[in-house]
Amino acid sequence: MHAIVNGRIVLSDKILDGCALLFDKNIIGIVSRETLDTAWADGQSWKGKPLDITDAGGNYVAPGFINLHIHGCGGADTMDATEDSLAVMSRFLVQTGVTSFLPTTMTCDMQTIYKALERVRENMTLITRRREEKRGSLQSGQHTSEEMKGDMSASGNNPKDCSCAGESEPFDNKTEKMQQYRLPGAKVLGAYLEGPFISSKYKGAQHEDSIMPADFMQIKDYADVIKVVVLAPETLGNPEQVKEFIAQCKAHNIIVSLGHSGADYDTALQAVMEGASHVTHLCNAMTGLHHRTPGLLGAALDSAVTCELIADNLHVHPAVQRLIYRTKGVAGLELITDSMRACGLSDGISELGGQTVIVKNGEARLADGTLAGSIVTLNRAMANFRKNTGATVPEVVRMVTENQAQELGLFEKIGSLSPGAAADVTICNEDFAVLHTFVDGREVYKNPDI
Structure with missing residues (x-):
């Protein structure tokens, strides 16, 4: 049992002072310091259970951050597809307050992408794997009446531990390995597929040779792994093909994201309607906003889609960040990094998707000057966005926690400090510098300067 005291506990709409956060592997609850002191009278236990105390020192106590879109960091990249690549990323990310992430692929030949997805599959947390297994059993009518009752109670805000759900055939041969394996820091929730279903004209720092029209059959075998897939809708032959691709993705609970696209306003809005x-x-990497041709950017601002934002002050000007914040609101925005392997390293020569990248003065660019992802960390992006927009701490935290968890269908398990949720917790200061990070109740990072 663990308690964090003397912290400012960040909820979705307010900050609680004078309280303590209790957790073991999962969040137990938030109690007043007076209640804790009364129950903790002997200085060693809470209701008979041994109690460890972390003093937050007046800093913020928030749900662990979720990085939805990240290629690499700390010298590793998702496309490395090695034994250590995701572990390196996992270990680095907790230093930035991130407790869950979606390793992101790049446009490449499909066999290389499949290797990366296999590695993600091997490292996916039980939260998402069991959720997919449970969904598969439900769709095939294999749930028992008791499991159905449990699902119904979960929908009524009585969180159910998804790791207790039954097995289903696609994952039986991996279950034992999954139970034994644990990444050293942040958890892998699945994969973000940024290519190859994109526009050649708006490819950004991606290889053009492997770009292809969207085809669900190319990714069907990894539907359990892929949580987000990027689509340039104008690259398909007709609206029916767009409709069919989106329908197939939705049927497998894959989020379809519009991006790397030259779609005009009408084409983009039609894809949203589908x-x-x-x-x-x-x-970035899309048709911009013009008063006569609103483009994909205009469609994004004029609809209810959730929008990612790289708040490194390089990809999007601070003034535009303010306009987007006012237009989309807190619920419509998710801060991401889109970072590459050079994130966390010094200036020099790096690599992204097989292409040479030059990192200098906080910028990562290809030889032709094209921006090549970012090297910003998520906590730094949060600080930038707060300074640029005047957003409150709860608002900024929501844009890296609750919004992502809700969109992924995992809000009962991550993204909040609600009782029953995984004890993924970040303690940070006013500038979002991270002091402590907990994953599933384990302290996986403590800032050496405190």
Whole structure:
């Protein structure tokens, strides 16, 4: 049992002072310091259970951050597809307050992408794997009446531990390995597929040779792994093909994100009407906003889609960040990093998707000057966005926690400090510098300067 005291506890709409956060592997609850002191009278236990105390020192106590879109960091990249690549990323990310992430692929030949997805599958947390297993059993009518009752109670805000759900055939041969394996820090929730279903004209820092029209059969075998797929809708032959692709993704609970696209306003809005619900790094690698041709950017601002934003002050100007914040509101925005392997390293030569990248003065660019992802960390992006927009701490935290968890269908398990949720907790200061990070109740990072 663990308690965090003397912290400012960040909820979705307010900050609680004078309280303590109790947790073991999961969140137990929030109690007043007076209640804790009364029950903790012997200084060693809470209701008979041994109690460890972390003093937050007046800093913020927030749900662990979720990085929805990240290629790499700390010298590793998702496309490395090695034993250590995701572990390196996992270990680095907790230093930035991130407790869950979606490793992001790049446009490449499909066999290389499949290797990366296999590695993600091997490292996916039980939260998402069991959720997919349970969904598969439900769709095939294999749930028992007791399991159905449990599902119904979960929908009534009585969180159910998804790791207790029954097995289903696609994952039986991996269950034992999954139970034994644990990444050293942040958890892998699945994969973000940023290519190859994109526009050649708006490819950004991606390889053009492997770009192809969207085809669900190319990714069907990894539907359990892929949580977000990027689509340039104008690259398909007709609206019916767009409709069919989006429908197939939705049937497998894959979020369709519009991005790396030259779609005009009408084409983009039609894709939204068909079920595309997300936009990849808003403003970047897409048709911009013009008063006569609103483009994909205009459609994103004029609809209810959730929009990603790279708040490194390089990809999107601070003034535009303010306009987007006012237009989309807190619920419509998710801060991401889109970072590459050079994130967390010094200036020099790096790599992204097989292409040489030059990192200098906080910028990562290809030889032709094209921006190549970012090297910003999520907590730094949060600080930038707060300074640029005047957003409150609860608002900024929501844009890296609750919004992502809700969109992924995992809000009962991550993204909040609600009782029953996984004890993924970040303690940070006013500038979002991270002091402590807990994953599933384990302290996985303590800032050496405190």
